[in-house]
Amino acid sequence: CLMLYFFSRGKLGRYPPWPGKIVNPPKDLKKPRGKKCFFVKFFGTEDHAWIKVEQLKPYHPHKEEMIKINKGKRFQQAVDAVEEFLRKTKGKDQASSHNSTEEKNRRNSSEERGKQSAGEEKRKASLSEGKVKKGTGEGKKRVSSISSERGSKSPLKRAQDQSPRKRGRPPKDEKDLTIPESSTVKRVMTGTVAGFKWPPSVSEPVKDSDPHFHHFLLSQTEKPAVCYQAITKKLKVCEEETGSTSIQAADSTAVNGSITPTDKKIGFLGLGLMGSGIVSNLLKMGHTVTVWNRTAEKCDLFIQEGARLGRTPAEVVSTCDITFACVSDPKAAKDLVLGPSGVLQGIRPGKCYVDMSTVDADTVTELAQVIVSRGGRFLEAPVSGNQQLSNDGMLVILAAGDRGLYEDCSSCFQAMGKTSFFLGEVGNAAKMMLIVNMVQGSFMATIAEGLTLAQVTGHSQQTLLDILNQGQLASIFLDQKCQNILQGNFKPDFYLKYIQKDLRLAIALGDSVNHPTPMAAAANEVYKRAKALDQSDNDMSAVYRAYIH
Numbered sequence: 001c002l003m004l005y006f007f008s009r010g011k012l013g014r015y016p017p018w019p020g021k022i023v024n025p026p027k028d029l030k031k032p033r034g035k036k037c038f039f040v041k042f043f044g045t046e047d048h049a050w051i052k053v054e055q056l057k058p059y060h061p062h063k064e065e066m067i068k069i070n071k072g073k074r075f076q077q078a079v080d081a082v083e084e085f086l087r088k089t090k091g092k093d094q095a096s097s098h099n100s101t102e103e104k105n106r107r108n109s110s111e112e113r114g115k116q117s118a119g120e121e122k123r124k125a126s127l128s129e130g131k132v133k134k135g136t137g138e139g140k141k142r143v144s145s146i147s148s149e150r151g152s153k154s155p156l157k158r159a160q161d162q163s164p165r166k167r168g169r170p171p172k173d174e175k176d177l178t179i180p181e182s183s184t185v186k187r188v189m190t191g192t193v194a195g196f197k198w199p200p201s202v203s204e205p206v207k208d209s210d211p212h213f214h215h216f217l218l219s220q221t222e223k224p225a226v227c228y229q230a231i232t233k234k235l236k237v238c239e240e241e242t243g244s245t246s247i248q249a250a251d252s253t254a255v256n257g258s259i260t261p262t263d264k265k266i267g268f269l270g271l272g273l274m275g276s277g278i279v280s281n282l283l284k285m286g287h288t289v290t291v292w293n294r295t296a297e298k299c300d301l302f303i304q305e306g307a308r309l310g311r312t313p314a315e316v317v318s319t320c321d322i323t324f325a326c327v328s329d330p331k332a333a334k335d336l337v338l339g340p341s342g343v344l345q346g347i348r349p350g351k352c353y354v355d356m357s358t359v360d361a362d363t364v365t366e367l368a369q370v371i372v373s374r375g376g377r378f379l380e381a382p383v384s385g386n387q388q389l390s391n392d393g394m395l396v397i398l399a400a401g402d403r404g405l406y407e408d409c410s411s412c413f414q415a416m417g418k419t420s421f422f423l424g425e426v427g428n429a430a431k432m433m434l435i436v437n438m439v440q441g442s443f444m445a446t447i448a449e450g451l452t453l454a455q456v457t458g459h460s461q462q463t464l465l466d467i468l469n470q471g472q473l474a475s476i477f478l479d480q481k482c483q484n485i486l487q488g489n490f491k492p493d494f495y496l497k498y499i500q501k502d503l504r505l506a507i508a509l510g511d512s513v514n515h516p517t518p519m520a521a522a523a524n525e526v527y528k529r530a531k532a533l534d535q536s537d538n539d540m541s542a543v544y545r546a547y548i549h
């Protein structure tokens with residue numbers, strides 16, 4: 001019997017519900033002390049958390065109500081995932097029911113054969129007893145003893161004891177085999193849960209791939225009741241020989257890792273492709289976030305998910321302890337800080353500002369100076385990744401500047417990324433980020449060039465991709481971008497105009513130190529042609545169109 005419930009974590013109006021299912025925690029992962037709780041995996045993510053027992057509500061009576069309250073796209077996708085899971089489980093149940101019917105038929109047939117065998121045995125015993133009666137008194141005693149022994153059992157039982165086990169019958173040691181009930185479920189059943197009742201079928205084994213799995217819907221509390229367990233991202237701090245520091249994923253199970261959201265108030269400015277995913281993950285991991293965006297409508301979804309709204313960048317900075325910003329280019333980064341009602345107007349001693357934009361070292365150094373001059377603390381933290389990695393919380397963060405602020409941002413960086421590097425003084429992260437994107441942009445242009453060359457020489461582009469995917473160049477990036485081109489789907493995951501901007505800045509960085517960048521320069525020209533073909537707002541893979549026009 002499949003059981004589906006709501007997890008209710010406090011006031012539903014504060015954060016949206018989120019569907020999840022109870023799973024067994026890793027063996028070495030300790031449960032929070034003094035709390036009766038479940039270990040939950042959330043649908044649509046790889047995140048896990050300990051959730052209190054009393055935060056359970058039946059799923060079906062509350063499903064429609066929760067869907068009406070929470071209209072976010074990601075929430076709906078998660079609910080759809082639950083429904084799909086239920087459909088698949090129902091299919092398994094039906095198959096299991098069919099198998100059970102067949103098994104029952106086999107058992108009935110076996111019992112019929114047993115009855116026939118028992119009747120034959122009884123007839124033989126009767127004949128044997130008649131013969132023995134004609135024998136000696138000693139024989140009578142022996143037969144009497146045997147008859148008494150047989151008389152204590154039914155003919156069917158005797159047949160079962162004396163005949164070999166029939167095909168389809170379970171062995172004796174398997175007859176009463178049942179799936180052990182989860183100790184977590186037992187605790188819920190015995191605990192006091194206001195307004196909640198387990199259905200009578202709770203003691204029955206759950207027909208699922210794991211008997212301890214149950215299915216619930218989660219909604220977040222105003223303040224997280226427990227520490228979030230990032231099962232895919234156990235993070236640790238390690239020192240490198242270069243002197244840089246990284247917070248990076250140690251393994252895929254994160255048995256001892258946890259994300260405890262900082263109690264500091266977080267602000268976030270800029271809800272573009274990257275910023276949107278970052279804010280969603282900050283909220284999901286329990287951070288208190290205030291958002292602002294130049295186009296205010298983009299804030300609505302995050303308000304529904306529990307964020308607060310800031311009217312201006314200055315207001316966000318003045319009301320928050322740490323404010324992050326992620327905007328498009330150097331001009332936007334400067335305007336955000338130095339413009340009317342900008343960040344600088346909200347800076348007071350102790351206020352923290354983290355710029356996650358990909359800009360040049362000169363720009364970020366200028367911003368750091370004006371922030372620090374007002375008594376603020378500054379960190380640059382550009383991110384490597386794309387929209388999908390941002391949504392998945394798997395970005396790579398390159399940080400430089402205030403080391404103490406970097407450490408204060410630890411829970412935020414863990415929520416948004418899989419790895420975070422500290423690279424020293426302000427400007428270092430900007431330079432490294434431009435180099436990374438220079439390599440990525442040049443590689444993308446080369447992929448497009450190879451696909452078009454294959455086509456004009458009479459070869460299949462799909463075959464080229466298949467060959468590349470079997471070689472040393474195989475990667476998620478290669479496969480995804482080639483698929484974009486083959487399908488003609490250039491929906492932006494990383495805007496073409498931004499990778500061209502990064503190539504331009506990387507070339508300028510090379511010029512500043514008299515270092516040649518001919519490959520980047522050639523790639524930059526191809527992207528400029530693609531922009532002239534009106535591809536700026538498409539994905540970077542649309543550089544392909546520069547080769548076919």
